[in-house]
Amino acid sequence: MTRTAIIAAIAASAAIIAVRLPAADGQAIILPGTAGTSLTEEQSTLKAARRQSVEARERSERLEQQAVLARDEADQARRRAAAMAARIQQAEADIQAAQARIAIIARLQRAQAARLAARQEPVVRLTAALQMMAQRPLALALVQPGSISDAIHMRAVLGQVLPAVRERTAGLRAELGRSRALRATAEQAAASLAQSQQDLKQRQAALQTLEARKRLAARDYRASAGVESDRALALGERARDIVDLMDKLEEAGDMRDQLAALSGPLLRPPRPDQALAPAAERARDAVAAPPYRLPVVGQLVTGMGEISPSGIRSRGLTIVTRPQALAVAPTAGRIVFAGPYRGYGQIVIIDHGGSWTTLITGLLRLNAAVGDTLRQGDPIGSAGPGRPSITVELRRNGRPVDIVPLLGSG
Numbered sequence: 001m002t003r004t005a006i007i008a009a010i011a012a013s014a015a016i017i018a019v020r021l022p023a024a025d026g027q028a029i030i031l032p033g034t035a036g037t038s039l040t041e042e043q044s045t046l047k048a049a050r051r052q053s054v055e056a057r058e059r060s061e062r063l064e065q066q067a068v069l070a071r072d073e074a075d076q077a078r079r080r081a082a083a084m085a086a087r088i089q090q091a092e093a094d095i096q097a098a099q100a101r102i103a104i105i106a107r108l109q110r111a112q113a114a115r116l117a118a119r120q121e122p123v124v125r126l127t128a129a130l131q132m133m134a135q136r137p138l139a140l141a142l143v144q145p146g147s148i149s150d151a152i153h154m155r156a157v158l159g160q161v162l163p164a165v166r167e168r169t170a171g172l173r174a175e176l177g178r179s180r181a182l183r184a185t186a187e188q189a190a191a192s193l194a195q196s197q198q199d200l201k202q203r204q205a206a207l208q209t210l211e212a213r214k215r216l217a218a219r220d221y222r223a224s225a226g227v228e229s230d231r232a233l234a235l236g237e238r239a240r241d242i243v244d245l246m247d248k249l250e251e252a253g254d255m256r257d258q259l260a261a262l263s264g265p266l267l268r269p270p271r272p273d274q275a276l277a278p279a280a281e282r283a284r285d286a287v288a289a290p291p292y293r294l295p296v297v298g299q300l301v302t303g304m305g306e307i308s309p310s311g312i313r314s315r316g317l318t319i320v321t322r323p324q325a326l327a328v329a330p331t332a333g334r335i336v337f338a339g340p341y342r343g344y345g346q347i348v349i350i351d352h353g354g355s356w357t358t359l360i361t362g363l364l365r366l367n368a369a370v371g372d373t374l375r376q377g378d379p380i381g382s383a384g385p386g387r388p389s390i391t392v393e394l395r396r397n398g399r400p401v402d403i404v405p406l407l408g409s410g
Helices: 003-018 039-068 073-135 138-143 148-217 225-238 242-260 278-287
Strands: 298-302 317-321 326-328 333-340 346-353 356-363 379-382 389-396 399-401
Touching (some): 073 379, 225 333, 298 389
Antiparallel strands (some): 333 346, 356 389
């Protein structure tokens, strides 16, 4: 290669280096295989998972304190099982947070690698040209034909190139430092994920032990539970659809409440002037919303009133959760139906009293039965494999109610 060709190569490399590299838009990174999910959405998922983890930990601590003060062995076993269920949901939220964090880091690494490659290419080409010059013997360079103007031109080009080289190599060093920091963060996220998965397995085993103790402590359960379960299954067979089933169960619940109200005369209130009539008291109870929380930890994908691809308007919330995620009672109540139902998987219907009813569908396994009395946070079942979705509907007097305004009240 002649001196003129070498000068041309150096000049071309210098021109490439001098071009300003476009800044990466970190808020709009969308990579293949992410189903159109942006970095902003992943960050939102991470934030929500961390919030759910904190809430679950606080619930577990509160339930543990209540278990210490429990009045008998059965009550203590129930509260400890609910506390362990909250700890399981905490671990599930930690796993979701770690997975979101790993996804975010992977996106940042891909974007950073692209920026690094863009910075490396001109420097590599310039380095190759300089190496070619360095490989030529000095004596040969002195006798090589060429004008003094060529030498002056080369000296001027090198004077312009070297500062650009120093600047770009400094940028490369900074990018490599960011790469090492991202790699270290990814390793920390992977370790956090592994620890959360280990915690989840240990807590699931502990919950099974507590559930066995709870069943033994409550072995004197009333004998009518089997009859009530059979009756609920019969209602399910006669119902045309899930809405009809809930209507029938609500009618049965109203009848049960009316019969329970016939147990005896009302006691005289301490302040007769402030007493409410029975009808007014029932109306008050029917309006008051129960304290509520979502039954599973996960990502909300469908809100109330949204129309699905099949054209069905949602009557509740749909949550995508992790495989085998634990489901708990969203608020206190009594189970009036528990079992498989016509394409909805295992379902649970909870009567909260005061004309409030919750329907939970999409479960794979149940560990609660008809007639069970639940406190908020008691485990009721678990989701299936893959990417399961759980739907929860809240109804009052047979009409769907938006759950979102009630969340966080319990």
